[in-house]
Amino acid sequence: GAGVSQSPRYKVAKRGQDVALRCDPISGHVSLFWYQQALGQGPEFLTYFQNEAQLDKSGLPSDRFFAERPEGSVSTLKIQRTQQEDSAVYLCASSFLQDQPQHFGDGTRLSIL
Amino acid sequence: GESVGLHLPTLSVQEGDNSIINCAYSNSASDYFIWYKQESGKGPQFIIDIRSNMDKRQGQRVTVLLNKTVKHLSLQIAATQPGDSAVYFCAENISGYSTLTFGKGTMLLVSP
Numbered sequence: 241g242a243g244v245s246q247s248p249r250y251k252v253a254k255r256g257q258d259v260a261l262r263c264d265p266i267s268g269h270v271s272l273f274w275y276q277q278a279l280g281q282g283p284e285f286l287t288y289f290q291n292e293a294q295l296d297k298s299g300l301p302s303d304r305f306f307a308e309r310p311e312g313s314v315s316t317l318k319i320q321r322t323q324q325e326d327s328a329v330y331l332c333a334s335s336f337l338q339d340q341p342q343h344f345g346d347g348t349r350l351s352i353l
Numbered sequence: 354g355e356s357v358g359l360h361l362p363t364l365s366v367q368e369g370d371n372s373i374i375n376c377a378y379s380n381s382a383s384d385y386f387i388w389y390k391q392e393s394g395k396g397p398q399f400i401i402d403i404r405s406n407m408d409k410r411q412g413q414r415v416t417v418l419l420n421k422t423v424k425h426l427s428l429q430i431a432a433t434q435p436g437d438s439a440v441y442f443c444a445e446n447i448s449g450y451s452t453l454t455f456g457k458g459t460m461l462l463v464s465p
Contacts, residue, residue: 244396273451280361282442282455283397296451331396339448341387344396 242266244345246332252351253322261317261348265334272315273342274307275331283331283344289315290338322352361440363460372430372463376443376456381424383445387453388417388428392439400428400441430461438463 245264253259265272271290275283276299286305288296291312300307304322309315319326329349333342366372378386384405389397403410403417403426410417416429426443443456 271451273453280458282444282458283453285452285454288451299452333396338451339385339446341399341402342453343399344389346394346396 244332244334244343246330246345246348248348249346250349250351252353254353255322255324257322258318258320259322259350261319261330261350263315263317263332263334263345265313265315265332266343269334269336269343270312271335271338271340271342272309273333273335274315274317275333275344276301277329277331277347279328286317286330288338319350322350324352326350327352361458361460363462365462365464366433368433368435368463368465370433372433372437372461374428374430374441374459374461376426376428376459378424378426378443378445378456379454380445380447381421382447383454384448385446386417386419386426387444387446388415388426389442389444389455390437390439391442391458397442433461433463435463435465437461 247262274286277283285299289309304320306318329347331347333344335342387402388400391397401412414431418427440458442458444453
């Protein structure tokens with residue numbers, strides 16, 4: 241499709257396991273963003289890529305969170321040694337350029353047991 | 354009112370009414386603003402945006418008003434339809450910075 245695609249849509253993991261979340265941005269979009277959304281709250285910024293370069297990772301909550309976009313297209317958000325507080329919806333967004341509207345995927349709902 | 358956890362401010366309207374959703378933004382340096390609509394189980398969907406050199410911008414059935422003096426943004430939806438029922442978020446950005454900061458959200462409920 242033409243929109244941002246995220247997989248898996250749902251992920252359940254046991255505390256302490258590592259998880260990897262995938263984002264396929266809109267083709268041709270230079271900018272890619274990851275957000276975390278807790279239930280009943282607005283999305284909160286995690287990190288930003290321009291092509292393959294990670295230019296801002298100020299929102300990553302701990303060093304257990306790691307994101308990459310090695311070829312400037314698909315991105316992966318990895319969470320190591322998951323904790324219960326990591327349970328949330330993880331949203332990916334892309335835009336043609338940084339200061340243009342961001343278009344979101346439907347997110348991955350992560351539940352840590 | 355203010356939202357706490359799951360308790361989002363809620364606006365209930367009848368189908369066909371006009372709706373106005375308000376947002377107070379936090380940073381006087383913000384110069385780009387976006388309204389998003391989020392339905393249950395889906396990601397935020399872009400509705401309309403406005404830059405700080407404008408006070409008003411119109412789209413299809415929607416109008417965004419920006420008052421920089423009091424740091425206030427509003428979204429007007431004309432002839433509201435049941436399909437407009439969702440949570441609406443305003444978001445602010447400073448040009449040159451990557452962070453998009455979202456407000457707390459307002460739930461719009463449209464009754465047939």
